Amino acid sequence: MTTPRYTALVQTLPATVPFVGPETQERARGAAFTARLGANESVFGPSPRAVAAMAQAAAEAWMYGDPEVWELRQALAAHHGVTAGNVVVGEGIDGLLGYLVRLLIAPGDAVVTSDGAYPTFNYHVAGFGGALHKVPYAGDREDPEALIDRARAVDARLIYFANPDNPMGSWHDAATVQAMIDALPEGCVLALDEAYADTAPDGAIPALDVTHPRVIRFRTFSKAYGLAGLRVGYALAAPEFVTSFNKIRNHFGLGRIAQAGAMAALADQDHLRATVARIAEARARIGQIATENGLTPLPSATNFVTIDCGRDGTFARAVLASLVRQGIFVRMPFTPPQDRCIRVSAGTPADLDAFAAALPRALEEAVTAS
């Protein structure tokens, strides 16, 4: 009755979760959160047309989804001015990042990211045995030149770079990102995570060029489209690169409701624009609340605002703990010196009223604790 024989690699991995879900925290505290502002979801919700499409698809959910995701890929291609052969759709960007790492990284292969960037990417790299090389942020932004230099130095097969960035909300202009693409070392892939492209200011997103064989750009319905709970992300790349995903992906992984919901959401660009406007209002309000409490809101190109609490990580963690105790779900960066901040997602006016009411006490408790 011995245990299963796990692979040598799996034996080295911890059983973990990249992010503890708010539901887990709610079960631990025995009460629901008053405001859900920690996962950069869109509290403004999906398009009503998407809701209607999903409800209609629910009755047809006895059928598997199309494994080629044909209609959605056609619609995304038309939306972006590329061809369906440039589009791969997956189970959220998380799912696609896992496939990407699996395609490129064998044990010991070098991967470069920023220290404090997306933990789920790091989870996938560890899961396939990659050697992760981390570059510090520079001025609360990812450092494109340092990422490229490190990739060259370690002969990386893959760089992860998010623009706009999570968890800091910062961004680079299109010319800087384009210069990074132009400087990409031979044999290195750039995973350009553009989950927050929809909320970025003009001039932050470089023109799409799906001819580069080693640049892959990730987009999602989880953020401004308001469909995090549907699990639909996609990537845009050269056809040869896109085709490689068909070697390993879960072909029937994208269900019928997911495909129908994403189609309808994409078709309702008016809702997307209205949501982006509401996000901008919420960002301004979060900034105002921070300032009124003597804190510094960082500039944001995303659907959240990262707030500099003005002291160290211990202080910011105490602020966050008090907010959570008071029923406000927020998160914060993990890595110094960015862990001096807390991260607050765009919320409704009522959500932000609750945050505004809780913040003074959180600061007071954090001061007392330190």
Add this chain to the structure above:
Amino acid sequence: MTTPRYTALVQTLPATVPFVGPETQERARGAAFTARLGANESVFGPSPRAVAAMAQAAAEAWMYGDPEVWELRQALAAHHGVTAGNVVVGEGIDGLLGYLVRLLIAPGDAVVTSDGAYPTFNYHVAGFGGALHKVPYAGDREDPEALIDRARAVDARLIYFANPDNPMGSWHDAATVQAMIDALPEGCVLALDEAYADTAPDGAIPALDVTHPRVIRFRTFSKAYGLAGLRVGYALAAPEFVTSFNKIRNHFGLGRIAQAGAMAALADQDHLRATVARIAEARARIGQIATENGLTPLPSATNFVTIDCGRDGTFARAVLASLVRQGIFVRMPFTPPQDRCIRVSAGTPADLDAFAAALPRALEEAVTAS
């Protein structure tokens, strides 16, 4: 501008799809199918309570699903008389089989299955470089003793065994399966695919024993529950085995609608029972149609009937091609001698009328072609 550097393993893999979807065939033929009887979906649909739950969850789809899948795991545990620690939920059995292979199989490791069994399992084994050893069917059933013997001979880390079986619809009794579990070699895991457990006759499914460290049993909402398009499967195993999935799974892969739909479907056992009764009626009707056309329906414990066309694979493929041309979506086993058969999923009376109308011409065309 060189291409990405894929891993050595990935370079050996074909870009493929384990099953061509009916939508692909519909696009190729320029018309929708009249009857969708090829993917063992449940044309009788999901519970109306599940449809309502999914429609309600659609409006809340801006929230990620609980990464611990807590409520659904609790409900499944109560349903099966185990604990939540015995349950892992994933993106269909397909997704879970991929995780299982990844946990256990490094390049060159031995895996045993039946020649002609589930292609998606083989796809995952190939995708992680496993060495697949195939055992023939015996009398159109999987051969438990031969699977065990081969596993012992090749020092397999993993055996795949489906009871009831797809694509043949056959089954073994619980005592035979239990004997297989008892004879499982040290260090070998038995993946017991019970996707069709809900339609199996009494006495076919061994009692659940979640204390065995190397037996993992797969169930799904895709078949009798009528939710193939939702992508929810689960596995039951010892807690240590279940926990290992947390090393590699896509923690946020199960969306909010999927969890809500599965919860409601599980709670409506009346609908499940009614569906199983309708499946039994449909199986009888398919058998009758086969017999009326001089063909032999094989006994079935599933939601489909495999029909022996009485000649070789070339003949059966011609029958299938004609049915598809006539708008009847069906599939067939890939491997001789099982490829003398076609496989017809349970359908509505109207679906089966269409099948009955098309079959004589299909047989005529197949005779002419041979």
